[in-house]
Amino acid sequence: IHYRNLGPTTWNVTRRFEIHNNSNHDIYAFSGAAENIFPYSEVSFTRNYLYNFDSEWTDSASFTFVTYLITDINPETSHFRWNDTLRYEQQFNNYYAYDDGTAENGYGLYGEGTQNGRVAVKYVNYQSDWLAGIYMYFNRTYNDANQKYFRLAVWDDNNGKPGNIIYEQIGERPEFTDSLNRFSLYRLDEELWIEPGVFYIGWIQTTTDMLNVGFDFNRVNNSKLFYNTQGVWENSQFKGSLMIRPVFGELTEPPTSTQILSSDKGFILYPNPTNNSFSINFEKENRDVTIRVFSITGQQLLALTYQNNPIDVSSLPAGTYLVQMAVDKMIFGTQKLIIVR
Known part of the structure; x- marks a missing residue:
C-alpha cells in the first residue's frame, strides 16, 4: 500500500488488512504493525501473508481485499479517515478473459x-x-x-x-x-x-x-x-x-436467449440426409431466394437462385455441409445438410 501525510503533524498509524471470502463471508484479518508517519511524507509498505483461497462455490470464487489505517478513535476527526481505506475485489471465474469488461x-x-x-x-x-x-x-x-x-x-x-x-x-x-x-x-x-x-x-x-x-x-x-x-x-x-x-465447467448463469434456426422458421431441407439432391420447403411468394452450399470449413461450393426445383449435389462427396438461404439478398438462415452415398 502507499499512503501520504498531508499535514504538519506526525501520526502514529497502525496498518490493518482484511481478506473477505465472499462465498462464505469469512474474514481473515491481520496487522501490518504501527509506524510513525512524518509531516508531508509518503510511505510504501508491503505485507506478505499466507492464506488459503478456498471457495464454497464449485466453479468460481470471489475475495475482497481491504486495507486501512488506524490513526485515532476520536469521533470529531473521523472525517479525516474517510479516505484511509482501500478495497479491491478479486474474482476467480469459470472463464478466461483478456479484456477488463469495458468496451471502448x-x-x-x-x-x-x-x-x-x-x-x-x-x-x-x-x-x-x-x-x-x-x-x-x-x-x-x-x-x-x-x-x-x-x-x-x-x-x-x-x-x-x-x-x-x-x-x-x-x-x-x-x-x-x-x-x-x-x-x-x-x-x-x-x-x-x-x-x-x-x-x-x-x-x-x-x-x-x-x-x-x-x-x-x-x-x-x-x-x-x-x-x-x-x-x-x-x-x-x-x-x-x-x-x-x-x-x-458448469454454466453459472442461464445462456442469453438466442433465436435458433429450425423448421419453425419455415426453412426445411428434405430429404436430409440425401444422396444426390435436396429440396427446400419455403413459402417463396415471388421473392428472390438464393441458396449457397458451404463445406463445414466455410468454403462456398455451390450458389444458385432457387426456382422450386430439386438442387443437385451429386458432384459433392459424402459428408456434412451447410446450406445458407438468402431472401431478397438478406440472410434468412443456415442449416446442416448430410450427404450419404
Whole structure:
C-alpha cells in the first residue's frame, strides 16, 4: 500500500488488512504493525501473508481485499479517515478473459471479401475441462444493423496460429442484454473437451456485415487476435483485447436467449440426409431466394437462385455441409445438410 501525510503533524498509524471470502463471508484479518508517519511524507509498505483461497462455490470464487489505517478513535476527526481505506475485489471465474469488461470500441470484419471471414482469439488452457459456452459482448448499432447470423467456432493450434476447426455451431446472432457492458452467453450444443494447451475461439461470418464485437483498448493483447479473409491467418494490428471469453465447467448463469434456426422458421431441407439432391420447403411468394452450399470449413461450393426445383449435389462427396438461404439478398438462415452415398 502507499499512503501520504498531508499535514504538519506526525501520526502514529497502525496498518490493518482484511481478506473477505465472499462465498462464505469469512474474514481473515491481520496487522501490518504501527509506524510513525512524518509531516508531508509518503510511505510504501508491503505485507506478505499466507492464506488459503478456498471457495464454497464449485466453479468460481470471489475475495475482497481491504486495507486501512488506524490513526485515532476520536469521533470529531473521523472525517479525516474517510479516505484511509482501500478495497479491491478479486474474482476467480469459470472463464478466461483478456479484456477488463469495458468496451471502448468495436471490432469486426466487413466489406467485399469478408463473407466467410474468420476471427479467432488464442487462449491457453492449463487443466483438462469441458468447454461449455462462450461469452461475447456486442456493441449495439443503429437499427440493430449487426443482427446477422454467424457461426461460433473453436480451432486447435497450428504453430502459433489457428489450425483445424474442432467445433462449429451454426445459427447464432448477436444478442443484447439490458445492462451496460454485460456479456451475452452462448451455450455450446455439445460440450467440448479441451486438453491443456493452446486453443482458439471465435466466429465465422455468413455476411459481409460487421458484427461489432466489443474491443477493450486498455488491455493490449492483439498478439493473440487473428483474422482470416483470404485463406491465411493474420495477426490484428489494432491494439487492445477482443471481448470474447471461453467458459468452462458448469454454466453459472442461464445462456442469453438466442433465436435458433429450425423448421419453425419455415426453412426445411428434405430429404436430409440425401444422396444426390435436396429440396427446400419455403413459402417463396415471388421473392428472390438464393441458396449457397458451404463445406463445414466455410468454403462456398455451390450458389444458385432457387426456382422450386430439386438442387443437385451429386458432384459433392459424402459428408456434412451447410446450406445458407438468402431472401431478397438478406440472410434468412443456415442449416446442416448430410450427404450419404
